[in-house]
Amino acid sequence: MNLRKAELRDVPALSELISRFARERVVLPRTISDLYENVWEFTVAEEGGRVLGCGALKFYSQELAEIRSLCVEPGRESHGVGTALVERLLDEAEAYGLKSVFALTLVPDFFRKRGFHQAAREKFPMKVWRDCTSCPKYSNCDEKAVALDLAERRARRTRRVPRAASQPPAPVLST
Numbered sequence: 363m364n365l366r367k368a369e370l371r372d373v374p375a376l377s378e379l380i381s382r383f384a385r386e387r388v389v390l391p392r393t394i395s396d397l398y399e400n401v402w403e404f405t406v407a408e409e410g411g412r413v414l415g416c417g418a419l420k421f422y423s424q425e426l427a428e429i430r431s432l433c434v435e436p437g438r439e440s441h442g443v444g445t446a447l448v449e450r451l452l453d454e455a456e457a458y459g460l461k462s463v464f465a466l467t468l469v470p471d472f473f474r475k476r477g478f479h480q481a482a483r484e485k486f487p488m489k490v491w492r493d494c495t496s497c498p499k500y501s502n503c504d505e506k507a508v509a510l511d512l513a514e515r516r517a518r519r520t521r522r523v524p525r526a527a528s529q530p531p532a533p534v535l536s537t
């Protein structure tokens with residue numbers, strides 16, 4: 363499996379994957395024109411040239427982004443594709459210098475296992491204003507908000523990879 367940024371040629375596959383779950387009201391629908399406009403938000407997982415998963419990072423501010431349109435092809439679940447996509451999107455969020463990433467989801471446990479915490483939806487009013495108010499589930503929404511602090515993620519990673527005892531100390535740089 364290979365992870366890469368989506369390209370324009372991926373839009374038909376993205377549309378098919380997302381539409382399938384949108385029909386089940388698991389993710390929000392995305393129109394073809396929306397996908398062409400925002401294809402750069404997407405990362406795809408592919409195998410043998412076939413897209414088998416996707417996820418997008420939507421920016422809301424200098425500090426905050428949302429993971430959305432996260433989908434893994436039916437029949438390919440539980441093979442680590444979703445996790446790999448989330449980790450790649452979090453790496454991307456870090457590279458942009460963001461502070462936190464959230465998701466509104468029906469699978470909060472999947473995100474909790476990846477270090478996200480449950481959060482109050484009211485913390486993300488711009489999401490509610492942008493997407494939720496036009497969603498058919500608005501008055502009866504069953505999705506949970508989850509969020510991850512990227513500084514905590516970095517700290518967890520540092521704790522997992524202790525400096526080798528034999529490794530020389532990092533040089534002190536004078537300014």
Ligand SMILES: CC(C)(COP(=O)(O)OP(=O)(O)OC[C@H]1O[C@@H](n2cnc3c(N)ncnc32)[C@H](O)[C@@H]1OP(=O)(O)O)[C@@H](O)C(=O)NCCC(=O)NCCS
Binds near residue numbers: 442445466
């Ligand atoms: C949710 C989804 C992205 C997970 O992708 P995946 O490739 O199956 O996930 P992975 O194989 O990386 O991870 C599997 C882990 O997540 C957990 N998991 C997967 N789907 C889950 C679900 N629906 N509810 C709770 N936990 C779930 C599994 O128990 C497993 O846990 P483990 O790591 O302790 O074994 C995928 O099932 C999917 O596309 N679902 C439909 C669309 C959707 O709900 N997207 C999320 C929108 S925010």
